[in-house]
Amino acid sequence: MAQRGPLVTAVVVVGGLVGLMTANAAGGLVAAGPSPTPSPAGATQTETPPPPPANNGVPAPTTTAPPPVETSDVPTTKAPPPGPAFPAEAVYAGKTVDSPLYIAVAVKGTDASAYLCDGAAVESWLKGSAENGTMELSSKDGANTLTGRLDADNALKGALMIGGVPHEFSIVVAPPPAGLYRGENGETTTGWIILPSGKQVGITRTGNREAAAPALDPAKGGATVGGKFVPAQKVTGETSFG
Secondary structure (H helix, E strand, O other): OOOOOHHHHHHHHHHHHHHHHHHHHOOOOOOOOOOOOOOOOOOOOOOOOOOOOOOOOOOOOOOOOOOOOOOOOOOOOOOOOOOOOOOOEEEEEEEEOOOOOEEEEEEEOOEEEEEEEOOOOOEEEEEEEEEOOEEEEEEOOOOOEEEEEEOOOOOEEEEEEEOOEEEEEEEEEOOOOOEEEEEEEOOEEEEEEEOOOOOEEEEEEEOOEEEEOOOOEOOOOEEEEOOEEEEOEEOOOOOOOO
């Protein structure tokens, strides 16, 4: 048998490769391994999220908000600063703002005495207290009252209530011989208010009769009332009225 030469062998190998490629193109070659499963028509592929990282058995740290701070502080309202205090002893005198009434108020310690009159027919004596720059006084029957407060200028300001009618006032210190005086002689009682200007206002009362008081001479310490000399006493905050 004759041996094939190298040229013949090469031709055979080339012919076999050509036939194999032709069969593959015709669909006759089956590839090794599983074929991919086709997806249904219209279906979309969803990516699967990666698993969370392992914490190796260590619990995740937690954050706790601090509790609200409770406070017992209650808003407070500051009290107004105290006003000026009354002097140890003084007399204030003047006229009401809206009437013909005149008024004199004597203060000594925490006691206060006052007299008001119109110099003709209206008068009233009042007693009360004066503390921390304020005062409250009333007549013996409670029908007439006075409230006052010392202001920053050391003037006494307030209101009288006479027969249910209020009257405002603002009066100043009346240094001697100005001030408040009172004289008694039997059934007769006289009150005098001497203003800082030297003007005098007063009423003499005998029983139920009133009249303008005669002029008081402070140097003599009294006045002649009904033909008789009546000594006049200086009224202080401690003076009481019968």
